Amino acid sequence: DTAVSQTPKYLVTQMGNDKSIKCEQNLGHDTMYWYKQDSKKFLKIMFSYNNKELIINETVPNRFSPKSPDKAHLNLHINSLELGDSAVYFCASSLTLTGYEQYFGPGTRLTVT
């Protein structure tokens, strides 16, 4: 069983389009995250949610809108895609907010042309 899954794995789209990435975890965790990994492999947190509540919004442009319909799901919608949005986006989850390791999904490689 996959612990943290993301769809799609690859996403190629044109500038200006709107796209969504879905994430699901079956670990029973309370907390979920979105990270962006750039072309130099640098990983930066974008958002965290705890029990469907937004906890961290790391100065991400408001074109990015996360949504958590329940604590097992955290989706990421991106409006008006730009070239600079091209990256690998990782979803992760942890038992709760404090001191626990995070489990990562396989990533979604977004390419904006």
Place this chain on the structure above:
Amino acid sequence: AQSVTQLGSHVSVSEGALVLLRCNYSSSVPPYLFWYVQYPNQGLQLLLKYTSAATLVKGINGFEAEFKKSETSFHLTKPSAHMSDAAEYFCAVSVPNFGNEKLTFGTGTRLTIIP
């Protein structure tokens, strides 16, 4: 604010040799420290974690790391490298912050194993 520095963006070792990947952290309070591994085109997998228990932490695949407060270091070691260890390794830090904890990652170290 917390931060992590990984010295050496690329490290090459011969198969069977010692692996040493360096990580130094900065934190105003006692941190939690993690090492993750990323194989090509995959997500990150936890190797080991330090959360204020024993300072020598053993992880998966024969890796271990030692927390040294005086040196603000958390270096990753493995006595004998295997070809399957070739990957990108990330050190990460988080600190207790009333529910606003976040993982801050280092820039990563690519480990190459020479046959």
